[in-house]
Amino acid sequence: MPKAADVAATPGLRSSALSDDLSFLLARANAIALAAGNAALSEHGLKARSYSVLVLASGDARPSQRELAEFLRLDPSQVVSLVDELQSRRLVERQPDPADRRANVVVATAAGRALVAAAGEAARAAEERVHADLSTDDRETLARLLRALAFPGE
Numbered sequence: 001m002p003k004a005a006d007v008a009a010t011p012g013l014r015s016s017a018l019s020d021d022l023s024f025l026l027a028r029a030n031a032i033a034l035a036a037g038n039a040a041l042s043e044h045g046l047k048a049r050s051y052s053v054l055v056l057a058s059g060d061a062r063p064s065q066r067e068l069a070e071f072l073r074l075d076p077s078q079v080v081s082l083v084d085e086l087q088s089r090r091l092v093e094r095q096p097d098p099a100d101r102r103a104n105v106v107v108a109t110a111a112g113r114a115l116v117a118a119a120g121e122a123a124r125a126a127e128e129r130v131h132a133d134l135s136t137d138d139r140e141t142l143a144r145l146l147r148a149l150a151f152p153g154e
């Protein structure tokens with residue numbers, strides 16, 4: 001991943017038509033944040049996707065794999081692999097869904113919840129570094145705008 005100084009050294013690219021393309025800017029910002037998050041989570045044996053599944057499994061929602069796939073915008077087969085890996089590490093377990101006996105919900109174990117707490121600190125520190133140039137007001141505005149895009153109509 002190029003450092004900020006590397007990008008500054010290529011002003012021709014920064015001033016290209018892509019610098020006004022919102023989709024490109026979102027994708028580039030996501031790539032930068034994802035790389036920082038994955039680096040921070042690696043010390044806990046996680047990546048952003050597995051961490052996301054573990055966070056959601058640690059909450060009260062008790063999501064099914066299908067719900068995880070829809071919410072995270074991942075192919076269901078990717079979620080199966082993520083849950084399998086987390087389950088092999090005894091961080092989550094599949095439990096019968098009381099509302100639908102044909103489905104399972106994904107629930108974090110005590111070890112999974114403890115890992116979420118520790119990894120969450122690393123993830124938040126990485127986020128702070130990525131967003132260091134933004135004021136608190138700008139971060140709140142960015143979060144509000146991204147929520148509007150991620151969850152339209154809410």
